[in-house]
Amino acid sequence: MYLCFLTEHQLGWKPMDKVYLAPRNLRNGYYTLYAEYSHARQVKRIPTGARCASSNWCVTSRKAIGTGAKEINAQVQPVLDTLKAQVQHLYLQNGSLYPPVEQLNRHRASLEHTLQAVSTEPPLRQVLTEWMATKVDWKTTTRRSYTTLHNNIRDFERAKRTTWYLSSLTNADIRTWQTWLKDNKHGKDGSVGYADSVLEKRLRLLRTFLGKRHAPQVNLDDEATKRLHQIMLTTPVVLTPAELEALAALPLTTGSRLDRVRDLALLQSFCGLRISDMKRLETRFVCEGFISLNMWKSGTKAVWVHIPIFPHAARVLAKYTVAGELKLKTFSDQKFNDYFKELCQLVPALLRTHLQEYSRHGVRGVRKQAKWLYLTSHSLRRTFVTMCLELGFSAHEIMSWSGHTDWKSFQRYVGKAQQRPDAASDFARRWEERRLVREQSASEYAVSMQLEPPEASSTALAPR
Structure with missing residues (x-):
């Protein structure tokens, strides 16, 4: 150059x-x-x-x-x-x-x-392909992700008329590649650039590969090899209890496609399993009021979870248990998401406009569209976490059910609490109840110490 x-x-x-x-x-x-x-x-x-x-x-x-x-x-x-x-x-x-x-x-x-x-040195893409061929124990999703990474590098090399080699690859090359992924069109839909979350995944895969196949001029601790933009986490969209009840009350033909989708959605909302774990769910995992299985996610270690079977989930499991055998009829991830959106359009509450904060390439904004457009199978898992928190279960307890091992990743699943019009009066009621409990405790302590009980203060702090 x-x-x-x-x-x-x-x-x-x-x-x-x-x-x-x-x-x-x-x-x-x-x-x-x-x-x-x-x-x-x-x-x-x-x-x-x-x-x-x-x-x-x-x-x-x-x-x-x-x-x-x-x-x-x-x-x-x-x-x-x-x-x-x-x-x-x-x-x-x-x-x-x-x-x-x-x-x-x-x-x-x-x-x-x-x-x-x-x-005489093979190109980086060839080394990547040969390395992928040695990973015979990879799951299909992992192999597909690395194949996409290979294609991203190939398209970048064609666009820039260059070829990557491990010996000559630099941090600046990786930063240029990130910028190209962010600014150029990818995929059949022709959308401009990758979202921050997708860009971070591609970079994580590349860093993993470079950690196994050394590139002498690349420093993985340098900022240039880290994600180009900080991912701004937005509040996830979840279903409210009222929306779940409306979903359950839809008059659908028993055994129809949408009826099966609804049953799977309700089961996922009340047990928090991923759609991939739902496909593995069998009778042997359901025992003594709990769902016990190894919950796994691509690229991470499996986590053993014991999820209590709540009444709504129990009804779905009973519906699909025939002669003592659980036979859930599942769909592929993409088809389930498509069918679930179709189902959600039958619920009037989900047709209303929903404001959702988002972040793309470091720029924050607000998107305004019908709520059903935001919903996917993973929204149901987030619904489970948010609903359990609102019902008063501790975060530690919910994490043991959802399979989360750290607080940071768990927070991403917590949706925004429903805004209630009676929140102020409910706060006043709880405040007064707590004040009465404190006064009662003080009176009981005074009696036990054979002291005169304190008079109730006329200037007790009251909520404004």
């Missing part, structure tokens, strides 16, 4: 005078195109591998025009740009003097020698 901190005008550098595209060897109406550098009546000619019809060659602009011109110009431009960069590098090195063709030949030969040395 050649770096120049002065403009071409300041340097007197005029590449079109010395480096240009030239049509040569006209045969059967077609030119062969070369990138050329001329100096002191000597010419360095480099083939581009492109041919152009004589009728499509523009002498003034020195490029192809008309039908097929876009493909031809795209093919020759990298060769022309490389030659310009090499000549400009020598031009600066010589003190603003154009290099002789002989000097350019020596310079190109030294570059080719360096490239041949690098070419």
